[in-house]
Amino acid sequence: MTASSPTTDTAAARQRRGFWLRTLHQWHWISSAVCLVGMLLFAITGITLNHAAKIEGSPEVDNRQLELPAELLPQLDAHAEGNAPLPRELERWLRDELGASTGGREAEWSEDEVYLSMPGPGRDAWLAIDKAGGTVEYERTDRGWVSYLNDLHKGRNSGPAWGWFIDVFAIACIVFTLTGLFLLQMHARQRPGTWPWVGLGLVVPVLLALLFIH
Numbered sequence: 001m002t003a004s005s006p007t008t009d010t011a012a013a014r015q016r017r018g019f020w021l022r023t024l025h026q027w028h029w030i031s032s033a034v035c036l037v038g039m040l041l042f043a044i045t046g047i048t049l050n051h052a053a054k055i056e057g058s059p060e061v062d063n064r065q066l067e068l069p070a071e072l073l074p075q076l077d078a079h080a081e082g083n084a085p086l087p088r089e090l091e092r093w094l095r096d097e098l099g100a101s102t103g104g105r106e107a108e109w110s111e112d113e114v115y116l117s118m119p120g121p122g123r124d125a126w127l128a129i130d131k132a133g134g135t136v137e138y139e140r141t142d143r144g145w146v147s148y149l150n151d152l153h154k155g156r157n158s159g160p161a162w163g164w165f166i167d168v169f170a171i172a173c174i175v176f177t178l179t180g181l182f183l184l185q186m187h188a189r190q191r192p193g194t195w196p197w198v199g200l201g202l203v204v205p206v207l208l209a210l211l212f213i214h
Contacts, residue, residue: 021186024179031176038169045153048146057144066097068134076131079109086116098138100127119157122148 048055068076068090075087083106086094094100100118107116112132118125125140152158155166181198188194 028179031172034172045149049150060142063139066136073134121151121158
């Protein structure tokens with residue numbers, strides 16, 4: 001057998017390094033593109049959440065009362081007690097008259113009334129329907145765009161689709177971070193300050209947590 005020469009081994013090592021550099025760069029820029037808008041959103045709302053008491057807006061409350069049409073009153077007897085969605089005709093009427101989208105949520109049916117809570121990002125809303133008289137009371141509280149974005153950051157009352165987005169975004173951030181770490185490792189020889197800066201990014205939050213959080 002013919003032993004490989006140092007030149008051949010060096011060329012093979014360079015090819016492997018070039019392959020991994022190209023692969024890592026590709027995954028790094030793709031994940032960064034996926035994360036770009038989401039990371040900007042979560043970074044900004046991280047600041048607004050950290051100073052929520054100082055920048056919180058004044059809530060706007062909308063309270064209205066209506067009477068159900070006579071033809072819809074029998075639908076209030078659809079359920080005795082327990083939790084169940086509103087009938088479709090009743091949902092449609094509430095959407096048309098109040099702009100209240102129930103989204104198929106389950107209401108609380110009791111002997112005297114039907115109560116439905118409809119919280120959402122940056123807002124709270126509820127409606128109560130008196131079974132005997134058909135009186136509808138609806139109240140919605142809006143806390144503004146800052147509160148809306150803060151709730152998106154926390155995934156509060158944002159629905160399953162947004163929850164899936166947060167999961168996918170988190171995975172993309174992990175890929176972005178890990179590929180960045182491997183790229184740092186591959187370039188560390190040419191950049192002596194690499195690991196001191198990485199170490200600083202670890203040491204600072206650890207020290208802050210140990211010394212100032214009790």
